[in-house]
Amino acid sequence: MEQRAYPLEGMTVLDMGHIYNGPYAGFMLAMAGANVIKIEPLKGEHLRHRGKEKNHSVPFALLNSNKRCITLNLKAPRGREIYLEMVKKADVVLENFAPDAMDNMNLGWDVLSAANPRLVYGCSSGYGRSGPRRDDLAMDLTVQASSGVMSVTGFEDSPPLKAGAAVCDFSGGVHLYAAIVTALVERERTGKGRMVEVSMQEAIFASLASNLGMYYSMGQKEPPRTGNQHGGLSISPYNVYPTRDGYAAINCTNDGHFHNLLRAMGREEIKDDPRYETNHDRALILDEVNELVSGWTKTLDKDDLLDISRKHGFPCAPVRGLDEVVNDEHLHERGMLKWMDHPELGRIALQNSPLRFHDSPLMPIEPSADLGAHNREIYGEWLGIAADELDAMERDGVI
């Protein structure tokens, strides 16, 4: 197979991201071939310090592979000068600070685009740059609360619950990537950069589609939480069922799947019961359908159930723990995960990007770098600052 260059080769990104949202966007840009320079304050971004190690937490390592890491004090006059030098040579700046943070340093879009009209400036925050809630402090947890995600997660009789994964932070991050790359398409055609913006709350809204369907069908009333059942309670069987050794999800999205399930169960006669005829019929007797299915699944191991589902053709997946996921043969065979020796953290399964560009090899993963590891390379070799000036800048707290 022909081996092509990566799609974003030659693009230079200044990644000012911190925690999850911005760094995920920068990570995806790096894995698509861009030259990503991560700019951190002198003490390092927060996520470095969430673990026991000096320089890297596990989440930091997962999101900052393949970036060159430099430190820069943007409040020092010389730091600001150097930043603008880099902006002139860059294609993209990305950040996920509070809405006014860059403007407050006089490094907002107006200043940066004047320095480089070809620049794409991507920013993401909890609620965006306009509207009455723009300044509310936002993290994954609070956006899960305000966006409605919590209200639809959990069992009907339990309190509202967050999704255990940081879905709002990461939905923000991939939308930020998407917005930036969209502006790059335009920039290639017009020569002109653009400011693009993503609100985390808006980035998760679409995923409530099933729940909103139920909300409107109930005459704009709050739907009950549905546990592991369909958000619209309109598909059956659709649930997590007990197995001998854990749980498995089964989801029959059409009548054919259900008939295949009945065949697997040895209960084909149920097909002729009019109460089970269509998905619409079965959705009216959810509890009875769930009892039928779980009576069968609890006699099986979850992986055997998966094999049976493959043979008979109905959607099924064992509920897997993190240990099973990290060791997932499928993810490793595809190169999405790779066991690596991280210089500080030791053996860890580092991730690739979910964006797969056929005809290019998978981007080799380079473990996250120490704080300031590339200061000499970027400031010296790329910007041409002399070694003795770099020494002075280090002494003076500029880098």
Add this chain to the structure above:
Amino acid sequence: MEQRAYPLEGMTVLDMGHIYNGPYAGFMLAMAGANVIKIEPLKGEHLRHRGKEKNHSVPFALLNSNKRCITLNLKAPRGREIYLEMVKKADVVLENFAPDAMDNMNLGWDVLSAANPRLVYGCSSGYGRSGPRRDDLAMDLTVQASSGVMSVTGFEDSPPLKAGAAVCDFSGGVHLYAAIVTALVERERTGKGRMVEVSMQEAIFASLASNLGMYYSMGQKEPPRTGNQHGGLSISPYNVYPTRDGYAAINCTNDGHFHNLLRAMGREEIKDDPRYETNHDRALILDEVNELVSGWTKTLDKDDLLDISRKHGFPCAPVRGLDEVVNDEHLHERGMLKWMDHPELGRIALQNSPLRFHDSPLMPIEPSADLGAHNREIYGEWLGIAADELDAMERDGVI
């Protein structure tokens, strides 16, 4: 302010998506200015028929605004010819069928790229096109199970639970958009299209970052589910707390936030207790911290608590139901939601794209079209097929 064209104006997309994943990618392309043609089988894609109405369910309406809708029977020889005519004139084809579906119709990447070497072909499926689980049937629920999302959602003593929102489907969809647009950047520079691929399981993996941090810190042991607490149990306070009228999330990501919270509570003396000094200290006494905070929050209404948090500067958000979200003044002021009269569904708050391109007006929302509504426009005006041939194609079940 200068009003610029939308970034993807002039791009033509053939959206073969169904349900959530593909259609969300197509929706975002349309809202970024692309000319999106949704191609459906003669009976319409599944999601049209999930509600009571003939042509549109609420989720369908949310995801298919601003697309022109045509029907096409790809298995009819004339349907296939017409499809290839459109591919020659298009920039993007996207689909989220099972991995082999398009190849089985002899309309896979090889055939389409031979017809149009500038084409970008984007596809997304549950597990991708390679690896031992490529053919497992996949929907949001089963991918939530197999990806580990369920294992980290729920309370420690409760069964694993899905996120109530369809986070795997939509994470797949926005990553698919991202992959397509990345290939368009490259296409603008090289003139050459590309096949790009997204696995839903891979698209949600990164969001487990906190949980994976805990998994490794426990020596690669399965962490407990943490309810509404931090996935790594390493931030405190971080939880959902009861209020007089519901719940609110509070998340103090740094000591400053915690001190502000103490000031709001009138409990500043706690700052001097060494057990509360740093976040690390507080994470060791999670239950005690939670009790302290909830003892205060339960005396307040959730919106009053939000006002207090704004005044004192700590992250807080009321847990809001769908009715509050759909009527959210902030989302409406920003144009993310707009009450519209949908021709079939009546009054509904339709969504815009989370990608916001400064200097262009927000894309006006055009409600989803009926099945085949644009057959005459696309096949007649765009492809130049004569009216009597179109009549014959309708009669013969081609369109």
